[in-house]
Amino acid sequence: MTRTDVPLIDATRVAVSTVIFSLRRDADGRPLVVLPLVTRTRDPYEGRRALPGGWLDHSESLDAAASRTLAETTGLAPSYLEQLYAFGDVDRSPTRVVSIVYWALLRPDEVEGVDSPENTAWFDAASLPELAFDHNHIVEYALWRLRNKVGYSRIAHGLLADEFTIAELREVYESILDRRLDPANFRRQAEASDSLIRTDGFRTGSHRPARLYRYNRDVELADAGPVAARR
Amino acid sequence: MTRTDVPLIDATRVAVSTVIFSLRRDADGRPLVVLPLVTRTRDPYEGRRALPGGWLDHSESLDAAASRTLAETTGLAPSYLEQLYAFGDVDRSPTRVVSIVYWALLRPDEVEGVDSPENTAWFDAASLPELAFDHNHIVEYALWRLRNKVGYSRIAHGLLADEFTIAELREVYESILDRRLDPANFRRQAEASDSLIRTDGFRTGSHRPARLYRYNRDVELADAGPVAARR
Numbered sequence: 125m126t127r128t129d130v131p132l133i134d135a136t137r138v139a140v141s142t143v144i145f146s147l148r149r150d151a152d153g154r155p156l157v158v159l160p161l162v163t164r165t166r167d168p169y170e171g172r173r174a175l176p177g178g179w180l181d182h183s184e185s186l187d188a189a190a191s192r193t194l195a196e197t198t199g200l201a202p203s204y205l206e207q208l209y210a211f212g213d214v215d216r217s218p219t220r221v222v223s224i225v226y227w228a229l230l231r232p233d234e235v236e237g238v239d240s241p242e243n244t245a246w247f248d249a250a251s252l253p254e255l256a257f258d259h260n261h262i263v264e265y266a267l268w269r270l271r272n273k274v275g276y277s278r279i280a281h282g283l284l285a286d287e288f289t290i291a292e293l294r295e296v297y298e299s300i301l302d303r304r305l306d307p308a309n310f311r312r313q314a315e316a317s318d319s320l321i322r323t324d325g326f327r328t329g330s331h332r333p334a335r336l337y338r339y340n341r342d343v344e345l346a347d348a349g350p351v352a353a354r355r
Numbered sequence: 356m357t358r359t360d361v362p363l364i365d366a367t368r369v370a371v372s373t374v375i376f377s378l379r380r381d382a383d384g385r386p387l388v389v390l391p392l393v394t395r396t397r398d399p400y401e402g403r404r405a406l407p408g409g410w411l412d413h414s415e416s417l418d419a420a421a422s423r424t425l426a427e428t429t430g431l432a433p434s435y436l437e438q439l440y441a442f443g444d445v446d447r448s449p450t451r452v453v454s455i456v457y458w459a460l461l462r463p464d465e466v467e468g469v470d471s472p473e474n475t476a477w478f479d480a481a482s483l484p485e486l487a488f489d490h491n492h493i494v495e496y497a498l499w500r501l502r503n504k505v506g507y508s509r510i511a512h513g514l515l516a517d518e519f520t521i522a523e524l525r526e527v528y529e530s531i532l533d534r535r536l537d538p539a540n541f542r543r544q545a546e547a548s549d550s551l552i553r554t555d556g557f558r559t560g561s562h563r564p565a566r567l568y569r570y571n572r573d574v575e576l577a578d579a580g581p582v583a584a585r586r
Contacts, residue, residue, distance in 0.1 A: 135366055136368070136369050136411055136413060137367070138367050138369060138443075138453050180367055180443070180453070182367060182451055183445060184445065185443055185444050185445055186441060186443035186444075186453070207440060207441060209438060210417060210438060210441045210455045212369075212411070212416055212417035212455065213416050213417075214414055214415065214416055220413055222369050222411070222417070222453070222455070224441045224443065224453070
């Protein structure tokens with residue numbers, strides 16, 4: 125078989141996309157889970173919002189492609205991107221595309237000051253517009269994984285500043301789970317977790333002082349992927 | 356750009372491979388984690404053992420490709436295959452191949468009676484020969500995930516018969532973790548888990564009768580993937 129015998133139209137192409145979750149405060153000061161989306165500048169779905177991403181280069185690994193395409197489209201450079209899932213339904217794009225999707229959590233201070241291209245904007249994950257391809261479904265899946273698999277330390281590590289109060293941590297959980305949690309129960313569970321360390325500091329302000337916690341770096345994060353498994 | 360402008364040699368191809376774990380008893384009656392491997396009948400790595408798998412068809416989903424290639428190469432048809440990870444290092448194959456790897460657990464009774472092609476054989480996961488491509492690394496990763504992420508109910512559901520003793524469950528854990536576990540501690544933890552249900556039955560034989568347990572089907576399995584997330 126010579127190379128011209130293979131019609132390009134039948135080739136499956138590999139793309140990489142990334143879901144980056146971060147937190148913003150809304151007008152009432154409550155945290156929202158947000159993610160960056162880009163506006164597509166070509167067909168299919170020209171003008172629609174989509175996850176940042178791009179084609180896998182012949183000479184780069186999947187991890188490298190995720191970092192590169194994210195940097196190119198959003199200017200963001202999370203220190204740690206984790207592979208989430210490969211999406212490969214036949215009809216997810218007009219041509220056959222398998223998308224390897226990565227995800228990461230970014231603290232607000234990691235997002236501030238990043239000079240994103242003009243066609244990148246942050247959206248509330250709970251009220252997204254209709255996105256290109258199956259990207260609404262991909263975000264929904266990433267949120268589901270976040271809800272199901274993320275422990276206290278991970279959330280704290282990924283989305284909050286180094287030190288935080290239990291109430292701040294609870295607010296983050298409430299925004300991810302999209303429901304209110306009982307403050308006393310949450311406090312009890314969080315304090316019992318070996319992934320949080322009580323500090324000597326307190327947050328003072330308009331309310332009574334609240335104890336500050338930090339996450340326990342000794343607790344290994346799950347899902348660190350095959351590279352970590354090799355160590 | 357016409358299709359003939361794209362040299363086929365530069366195209367990234369998508370393959371699907373599957374790691375199926377099951378249990379066998381060794382000569383001393385202790386369970387071993389085993390998996391089926393096929394002998395490659397062509398280059399690269401002709402004659403080497405490899406994970407069952409094949410190319411993704413243009414017109415099938417990733418899940419369908421995993422089931423099809425597994426059935427074609429091993430005759431096995433697990434009711435549930437879960438996506439594990441996409442492996443895409445540049446040098447993992449002489450040509451550029453991204454492999455979407457699936458995995459499953461099979462109970463011994465699901466393996467018995469399956470008419471596997473002659474070039475399929477079961478291997479002890481703890482002492483594999485040198486496999487084709489990066490397949491040793493993939494198996495190592497799958498074992499790591501099994502060790503880290505699998506709860507009592509899942510192990511019981513996936514690898515044991517419907518009813519089992521705590522000692523049988525512990526032996527399974529010992530074979531997966533490749534180390535001895537303290538019987539009293541293990542029993543205490545297993546009995547406290549809401550994923551095991553105490554039955555009225557006992558295993559009798561040469562030892563004193565041992566209580567039989569079954570797994571709790573009401574406890575949802577984690578990692579059910581995007582399809583389950585949509586439900």
